[in-house]
Amino acid sequence: MQNAPAPSRFPQWFDPRKRHPGNWAFILNRITALGLTLYLFLHLFMLGKLAQGPEAYNTFIALAKTPIVKGGELLVIAAGLIHGLNGIRIAMTSFGIGVTIQRQLFWGFMALAAVGIGIFGYVMFILD
Amino acid sequence: MKTQENAWLWLYKIIAGLLIVVLLGIHFIVNHLAAPGGLLTYADVIRYYQVPGIALMEIVFLVFVISHSLVGLRSILLDLHPSTSIIRAANWAFILIGSAAIAYGVWLVIVIQSKG
Numbered sequence: 001m002q003n004a005p006a007p008s009r010f011p012q013w014f015d016p017r018k019r020h021p022g023n024w025a026f027i028l029n030r031i032t033a034l035g036l037t038l039y040l041f042l043h044l045f046m047l048g049k050l051a052q053g054p055e056a057y058n059t060f061i062a063l064a065k066t067p068i069v070k071g072g073e074l075l076v077i078a079a080g081l082i083h084g085l086n087g088i089r090i091a092m093t094s095f096g097i098g099v100t101i102q103r104q105l106f107w108g109f110m111a112l113a114a115v116g117i118g119i120f121g122y123v124m125f126i127l128d
Numbered sequence: 129m130k131t132q133e134n135a136w137l138w139l140y141k142i143i144a145g146l147l148i149v150v151l152l153g154i155h156f157i158v159n160h161l162a163a164p165g166g167l168l169t170y171a172d173v174i175r176y177y178q179v180p181g182i183a184l185m186e187i188v189f190l191v192f193v194i195s196h197s198l199v200g201l202r203s204i205l206l207d208l209h210p211s212t213s214i215i216r217a218a219n220w221a222f223i224l225i226g227s228a229a230i231a232y233g234v235w236l237v238i239v240i241q242s243k244g
Contacts, residue, residue: 057170
């Protein structure tokens with residue numbers, strides 16, 4: 001149960017020492033999960049503006065072009081890529097696929113996430 | 129009551145997660161390619177929801193995302209080894225929040241579609 005932090009060991013959650021890739025995978029999965037859940041509910045709330053008519057929605061959506069919101073969107077994309085790709089690894093190993101190479105799978109998928117984040121960042125902030 | 133995740137719930141989370149990867153890809157591509165620069169105006173969104181099958185796809189996506197996220201939040205809670213009474217209360221809270229979010233999302237899709 002080394003991957004399951006007990007409340008009494010709460011301060012240790014933030015101790016980066018002596019962590020294995022499995023720990024990092026677990027921590028990244030949990031942190032991105034919390035961020036994405038928060039985003040999901042904000043996204044649903046924001047889409048509620050559609051029910052209020054064109055003016056309410058278009059005024060609100062104009063915010064999407066501000067750098068702060070774009071930065072937040074890139075964070076969401078980063079969290080989505082990390083969580084999604086890490087999730088594919090978890091699904092694979094859960095069904096017995098690539099169990100012996102899951103360390104390599106983790107780093108491979110995270111490298112892929114880093115490339116994806118870079119591409120999205122470039123398109124959103126440089127090209128746009 | 130056991131404070132461990134039920135195996136079926138765990139399996140559901142994995143399968144829903146994989147489906148979300150596929151549906152999110154479609155949701156993302158369609159949302160961003162349906163109009164130049166993405167669906168950024170009210171008129172674009174209303175037009176998008178008139179395409180047959182879109183409303184159903186978005187509702188299916190919504191159900192999987194909401195359920196996956198709440199089952200996942202429950203897993204995080206279970207990692208903290210809560211008491212039976214806390215997990216029992218949390219179960220009801222997750223069911224209520226999930227049902228309310230899905231009902232709200234379906235209502236919103238119907239409202240948006242009816243404006244076209």
